[in-house]
Amino acid sequence: MRRALPVAITLVTAVTLIVTAAACNSSNPSAPDNPGGGDPGATITIMANANNTFSPANVTINAGDTVTFRNNGGNHNVAADNGSFRCANGCDGQGGNGNPSTASWSFTITFGEAGVVTYNCEVHVGLGMRGTITVQ
Ligand SMILES: [Cu+2]
Numbered sequence: 001m002r003r004a005l006p007v008a009i010t011l012v013t014a015v016t017l018i019v020t021a022a023a024c025n026s027s028n029p030s031a032p033d034n035p036g037g038g039d040p041g042a043t044i045t046i047m048a049n050a051n052n053t054f055s056p057a058n059v060t061i062n063a064g065d066t067v068t069f070r071n072n073g074g075n076h077n078v079a080a081d082n083g084s085f086r087c088a089n090g091c092d093g094q095g096g097n098g099n100p101s102t103a104s105w106s107f108t109i110t111f112g113e114a115g116v117v118t119y120n121c122e123v124h125v126g127l128g129m130r131g132t133i134t135v136q
Helices: 004-030
Strands: 043-048 057-059 065-071 078-080 085-086 104-112 115-120 128-136
Touching: 043 057, 057 065, 085 104
Parallel strands: 043 065, 057 128
Antiparallel strands: 065 104, 078 085, 078 115, 115 128
16 A cells, blocks of 8 residues: 555646646647637638739638638739639639729638648739738
């Protein structure tokens, strides 16, 4: 019996450490270090502006989040450098028309996989009208 006591204390210590470690790990996914997202399935909006910029141009989101692009003035479209989408009044290949347009268009894309997608306005890319979506 006298030898059993130290073993029991050691076990309690080990369990306490494991519980503490688990608690720390479970809090990490909700840490407020993700300005672009937060809740899974969140939506953020990127405006194409009359001064030939996207705002915000560079965003960081979580996989599964949605980005809505809106034309806030000017002749613009949004084309992914990797060819994954080209949109304005809807998207090419999805029943829409990705040609640059002055209409007050908007369209929405859900980014399901982690990666980096750079995009531009084909009319104003030479003026630096481009941005980056980082999906984490
Ligand atoms: Cu443009």
